[in-house]
Amino acid sequence: MEYEIIHLPKEEWKDTIIPIGYKSDKYYDVLVNKTSKGFTIEIEKKDFVEPVTHTPEEYDFPDKLYKEHRENAYAWGVLVNDELVAAIETDQELWSNRLRITELWVSEKFQKQGIGHTLIEMTKEQARRERRRAIILETQSCNVNAIDFYQHEGFSLIGMDTCCYKNNDLQRKEVRLEFGWFPEEKKKLKREEIEIRTETKEDWYSVELMTQHAFWNKHHLGCDEHYLVHKLRQDEDYLPELSRIALMDGIVIGCIMYSKAYVVDGAVTHEVLTFGPLCVEPKWQGCGVGELLLRETMNIAANKGFKGIVIFGEPDYYPRIGFKTCDNFNITTADGKNFDAFMGIELIEDGLKSTKGKFYESKVFENLPTEEVEEHNKKFPQLRKLKFPGQWD
Numbered sequence: 001m002e003y004e005i006i007h008l009p010k011e012e013w014k015d016t017i018i019p020i021g022y023k024s025d026k027y028y029d030v031l032v033n034k035t036s037k038g039f040t041i042e043i044e045k046k047d048f049v050e051p052v053t054h055t056p057e058e059y060d061f062p063d064k065l066y067k068e069h070r071e072n073a074y075a076w077g078v079l080v081n082d083e084l085v086a087a088i089e090t091d092q093e094l095w096s097n098r099l100r101i102t103e104l105w106v107s108e109k110f111q112k113q114g115i116g117h118t119l120i121e122m123t124k125e126q127a128r129r130e131r132r133r134a135i136i137l138e139t140q141s142c143n144v145n146a147i148d149f150y151q152h153e154g155f156s157l158i159g160m161d162t163c164c165y166k167n168n169d170l171q172r173k174e175v176r177l178e179f180g181w182f183p184e185e186k187k188k189l190k191r192e193e194i195e196i197r198t199e200t201k202e203d204w205y206s207v208e209l210m211t212q213h214a215f216w217n218k219h220h221l222g223c224d225e226h227y228l229v230h231k232l233r234q235d236e237d238y239l240p241e242l243s244r245i246a247l248m249d250g251i252v253i254g255c256i257m258y259s260k261a262y263v264v265d266g267a268v269t270h271e272v273l274t275f276g277p278l279c280v281e282p283k284w285q286g287c288g289v290g291e292l293l294l295r296e297t298m299n300i301a302a303n304k305g306f307k308g309i310v311i312f313g314e315p316d317y318y319p320r321i322g323f324k325t326c327d328n329f330n331i332t333t334a335d336g337k338n339f340d341a342f343m344g345i346e347l348i349e350d351g352l353k354s355t356k357g358k359f360y361e362s363k364v365f366e367n368l369p370t371e372e373v374e375e376h377n378k379k380f381p382q383l384r385k386l387k388f389p390g391q392w393d
Contacts, residue, residue: 003078003080003086003110003113003115004078004079004384005076005077005078005118005119005122005384005386006076006077006078006079006386007074007075007076007386007387008065008075008076008077008084008087010066010073010075013065013066013075013077014065014066015064015065015066015067016064016065016066016084017056017062017063017064018056018062018063018064018065018087018103018105019056019062019063019105020056020063020103020105021053021054021055021056022053022054022143022145022146023051023052023053023054024048024051024052024053024142024143024144024145025047025048025051025052026045026046026047026048026144027045027046027048027052027141027142027144027173028043028044028045028046028141028142028144028147028175028177029042029043029044029045029046029141029173030042030043030141030160030162030170030173030175030177031043031044031170032162032170041160043141043157045144048142048173052142052173054142054143063103063105064103065087065089065103066089067102070089070091070102071091072091072092072094072389073089073090073091073102074089074090074091074126074388074389075087075088075089075090075103076088076119076122076386078110078115080110085106085107085109085110086105086106086107086110086115086116086119087103087104087105087119088101088103088104088105088119088120088122088123089101089102089103089104090102090123090126090135090389092130092132092389093136096133097131097132097133098132098133098134098135098136099123099126099127099130099132099134099135099136100135100136100137101123101135101136101137102137104116104119104120104137106119116149117153120153122386123135124181124183125388126388126389127181127183128183128282129388130389130390132183133182133183134180134181134182134183135155135180135181136158136178136179136180136181137150137155137178137179137180138176138177138178138179139176139177139179140165140174140175140176140177141160141173141174141175141176141177142173142174147177147179150179151179153181154181155179155180155181156179156180156181157177157178157179158178158179158180159177159178160175160176160177160178161175161176161178162175162176164176186285186286186287187287188287188288189284189287189288189289189292191292191296193248194246194247194248194253194289194292195246195247195248195250196244196245196246196247196292196293196296197244197245197247198240198241198243198244198245199240199243199244199245199255203245203252204230204233205379206251206252207229207245207252207255208226208227208229208230208379208380209226209252209380210252210253210254210255210279210280210281211225211226211229211255211277211279212225212226212377212380212383213281213282213383214277214279214280214281214282214285215277215279216383217385217386217387217388221385221386221387222373222377222383222385224368224373225277225279226376226380227368227372227373227376228276228277228364228365228368229255229257229277230376231364231368232257232259232362232364235259235362235364236362237259237260237261237361237362237364238257238258238259238362239258239259239260239273241304242258242273242297242300242301242304243255243256243257243258243275243297244256244293244296244297246280246289246292246293248284252281253280253281253283253284253289254278254279254280254281254284254289254290254293255277255278255279255293256275256277256278256290256293256294256297257275257276257277257278258273258274258275258297258301259273259274259275259361259362259364260272260273260274260362261273261274261310261359261360261361261362262359262360262361263310263331263355263356263357263358263359263360264357264358264360265356265357265358266357268357270307270355270357271307272306272307272308272309272310272344272352272355272359273301273306273308273309273310273347274309274310274311274361275294275297275309275311276311276312276313276365278290278293278294278313290317291321294321295321298345298347301347302347302348305348306347306348306351307346307347307348307351307352307354307355308329308344308345308346308347308348308351308352308355309323309344309345309347310326310331310342310343310344310352310359311323311342311343311344312341312342312343313341313343314341315340315341315343318343318345319343321345322345323343323344323345324343324344324345325338325339325340325342325343325344326338326342326343326344326359328344329344329346329352329353329355329356330353330356330357331344331352331355331356331357331358331359332357332358332359333358333359334358334359334360336358342359
């Protein structure tokens with residue numbers, strides 16, 4: 001059965017008790033030995049003489065969502081008939097650029113149905129979006145089921161605290177263990193490792209599917225950029241001769257779509273370029289695919305005599321490729337504004353400095369009707385709509 005996972009807002013769920021409990025007939029025995037050369041640590045799974053049970057009622061400080069000291073906490077959960085049956089909470093450890101899982105719980109009745117795995121996958125997606133270097137969490141050496149689950153999810157032991165709960169944690173066989181998960185390190189791809197070419201009609205579905213993956217939940221719930229790609233191909237300003245897709249082993253992993261745009265200064269209209277979307281399949285993000293697409297197509301556009309490019313884009317990304325805010329070129333938005341995300345780059349010397357005025361792009365970039373987007377979504381596998389921390393605030 002598929003369960004809907006929703007964000008649990010702090011204002012509604014603060015101090016909600018999470019009834020975490022477990023029963024175990026095994027434990028990981030932690031032995032710390034001092035030697036002449038330092039210390040040795042042994043951790044071995046063993047059987048309890050009698051099973052150990054821990055219940056929420058025995059703790060002086062029960063697990064709760066959004067505890068006061070968790071300044072950057074964010075929680076998701078599963079509701080069945082308005083009852084919370086599963087939850088995960090993360091807290092951004094900003095000083096170390098790590099993401100900590102502070103709570104993870106699935107009601108016993110709903111365990112072994114993949115809910116815990118899905119919640120962990122969402123946390124991994126959060127870590128990737130925030131570019132965290134690791135996800136960390138705490139469990140106890142006697143909670144064998146949890147330890148085995150975390151290892152199955154790709155976590156490994158990174159540390160321990162032998163007196164976290166009481167001074168005799170070693171003797172009680174309840175040692176705090178820290179586990180960590182580390183995102184795969186991305187290798188920058190070289191131009192010869194990928195295929196970059198113009199799009200064919202046979203590529204259309206794959207390009208739109210990749211675009212959907214790249215933008216899903218990025219700027220709002222779901223996305224409409226894949227529908228924009230669909231509509232853009234039919235627009236009179238679209239420039240297929242400049243647009244390109246990137247492929248790895250025959251699979252579409254990125255695209256850049258160009259169209260004509262205009263800078264208007266009274267009765268004078270200057271033709272410039274804009275592009276969008278420029279996107280990469282999430283698996284290949286961080287590998288330099290977008291930059292390869294952009295640099296190659298900029299060279300093509302320059303050779304065709306285009307003056308420059310004006311975009312609305314991410315101010316943390318484009319300046320390192322040479323883009324500058326449009327106030328450097330005396331270009332404003334249609335309503336006379338300038339801001340960090342409004343940028344341009346010259347393809348020929350002084351190509352934009354001689355082009356002042358207000359920027360206009362094709363009407364296809366205006367708000368796309370929601371009902372049309374939802375209808376278009378039916379052509380693709382269903383994806384979960386979720387808000388991640390810090391989005392759209």
